Amino acid sequence: MAYVISDECINCGACAAACPVEAISEKDGKMVIDPEKCIECGSCAATCPVGAPQN
Numbered sequence: 001m002a003y004v005i006s007d008e009c010i011n012c013g014a015c016a017a018a019c020p021v022e023a024i025s026e027k028d029g030k031m032v033i034d035p036e037k038c039i040e041c042g043s044c045a046a047t048c049p050v051g052a053p054q055n
């Protein structure tokens, strides 16, 4: 299962910078993970200050 960003996200952008496959982008004002690109490395979860990316 690809990681998913929960509503706790504060849109800081740190996860997008940490993602090795550029799976994270902003869509309609919310950060979203493309499940087709995510390789489940966990970098986004490790980087996020509020623990929003989960799997």
Ligand code: SF4
Residues within 6 Å of the ligand: 003, 015, 018, 019, 020, 021, 022, 023, 024, 033, 037, 038, 039, 040, 041, 042, 043, 044, 045, 053
């Ligand atoms: Fe990117 Fe890794 Fe997070 Fe998937 S788990 S969105 S590959 S940083």
Ligand code: SF4
Residues within 6 Å of the ligand: 005, 008, 009, 010, 011, 012, 013, 014, 015, 016, 031, 044, 047, 048, 049, 050, 051, 052, 053
């Ligand atoms: Fe949202 Fe966390 Fe990503 Fe920041 S690092 S944009 S709070 S999911």
